[in-house]
Amino acid sequence: MREDPASIVPLELAVGLTTLLHQGGVPVTPERAARFAEALPLAPPYGRQQLYWTARVTLVSDRSQLAVFDALFAAVFDGRLDPSDSRGDPTAPPAIGSEPRERPAARDNRPVGGPGDLPEPTPRVASPGAEHADEDGPEREAVLAAASTDERLRETSFADLDPEDVAGMRRLVRRLVLSTPLRRTRRSQPLHHAGERLDMRRTVRAAQRTAGDPAHLVYRRRRRRPRQLVLLCDVSGSMEPYTRVFLSLLQGAVTGAGAEAFVFSTRLTRLTRQLSLRDPDQALTRAGATAPDWAGGTRLADSLHRFLDSYGRRGLARGAVVVILSDGWAQDDPELVSAQMARLRLLAHRIVWVNPRKAARGYAPLVGGMAAALPYCDAFVSGHSLAALEEVVAAVGADDSWHDERKS
């Protein structure tokens, strides 16, 4: 080994840098920090470049973290930040302060109206308990399920729901089961009657029992799996009355059907990871914190473009059922919307458009983005109420004949 830089105390450097990254929001595990410390003597930081790359390769785990990493690295090593609080005793307590960030926020940001502002007492028994409903789950859900048979609530548009009904509605919506049509995979499963292909592995195993004579033939067939489900939800201002419920639909789809969820208004945000948390409230809070453009304008064509470029074309939309929840009121040129929908059409197995405005009397999809997008959709449903969401479920699961492999 050559001399000095190799003898930089790797552990302290690692702990200091990781702590800063942690505070900056890059989740660096202790394992990665240790790996960095291990790598430092191997690739001694003779210059800023080498140190940068060693740190980046070991500490960063996703492209999305690069911006923060670069900024922090520049701040520390180009001297725009005094790293004094990262020096010294690496075990000093105050440094690592990342955990408490999320917990308190989760409750505050609950999207449902607080217990204080009930506009009018409603006849149904369960309503006042809505806010502490998390623990008394089963009972409450039973009541709501019963209530849901009440035609009034079933048919009520999400936009007209009383704030205290929203919580219950969200819980119901979350439990809607979205299941996509099946497609054949490459994997196989055993069949107990004659089928297309012999399962050699199982046949040979069975043959051992009959002195090597393959008397019992085991067949197999291609296993079938549901198609990928992708949900794109418009969260622009015009959709606001509906998004609070639609997000629960997204969440149910992510946790229940392994769907991929995106929201868009002026930009596109992937929410699959945030929505996959067990605790629905926390999941929604995370989601809210991730997408910065809630209730903004709509850039439909642009968002579709982003989706197709970054995810769709790479495989996410191929052979998938794509559900777009949007009113189609977009700022951009209908022709651009049309072009992007055409691209999506080439990839997706089925496109379902959910437009809550469709339910309004006299609505016709004549304007702008909606008119441009419609020719490319396989189904056009309203989804504005619980009853209407059942149409969405049906539209997503439609043509469950896996004979049509033309498209896949």
Next chain:
Amino acid sequence: MTDDADLDVRLPDAAALTRALDEQDYLTDLGLATALFLAARLRQPLLLEGEPGVGKTEAAKALARVLDTPLFRLQCYEGIDAGEALYEWNYPRQLLGIRLAEAHDTSLEQAELFGPDYLLRRPLLQAIEHPGPRPAVLLLDEIDRADAEFEAYTYELLAESTVTIPELGTIRATHPPVVVLTSNRTRDLHDALKRRCLYHWIDYPSPRQAAEIVRRRVPRSAEPLAVGAADAVARLRSLDMEKPPGIAETIDWVSALTLLGVQRLDADAAAATLGSIVKGRDDLDLVRTRGLSWLAGASHA
């Protein structure tokens, strides 16, 4: 371990690896060299991400050449399973074995039937069993295409360099392979996988570097042509294309141009060979609208 000492000599530091890769005609920057260097020396799997065509797969191949070891490559796809990735029993041979034993009136133990003789080794197992003296390079190409179950299935290999075959037990690598995974980000890889890996994002090379790479890969190409093509590709990427060309396409393009005897890129030559660099009708329309002389760099608009 002797192999490690050998590896230390071959790869003293990242700069040396850059030079060694250079000798193998793989030009790289310090970033990728550091990533590969650490993957080999720390023996940690390396996850490479980047736009299609930036040379992710090439990086693993070049590393194998530098280490002078075999490269075992597993192309992942949806539905890939253990039989294709790790091992499969040679069933016809097993049946034959049983019959032969019968004919010779000898008994065949189960242990023989499910022993190494009847095992078909797939890339993962081959990499684990590689006898050395230096570790093999194992490339799991496009791991994002495999489904999540398969991803989880590789954890044992990635973390422990062991694989478990129910009939044979656990096989431990004497020389744990250097594992390189590539991903095109079609889906989010699981955290558990990312946690086990070093990570490197490969950017498009600068036009100057791209020209150098092209010259290496197409030795007969004229220098002005390589430079012109690399600049043109950089211009193409500024357009809003469906499939922006990568370095692989640039190499194809220059090969085609060289074959046609072109010394310097101009609009006519570009028109004749556009199909090697622009894939898809929409993209072709886009480029033609912008103008081929613009592409060839005639007018600096």
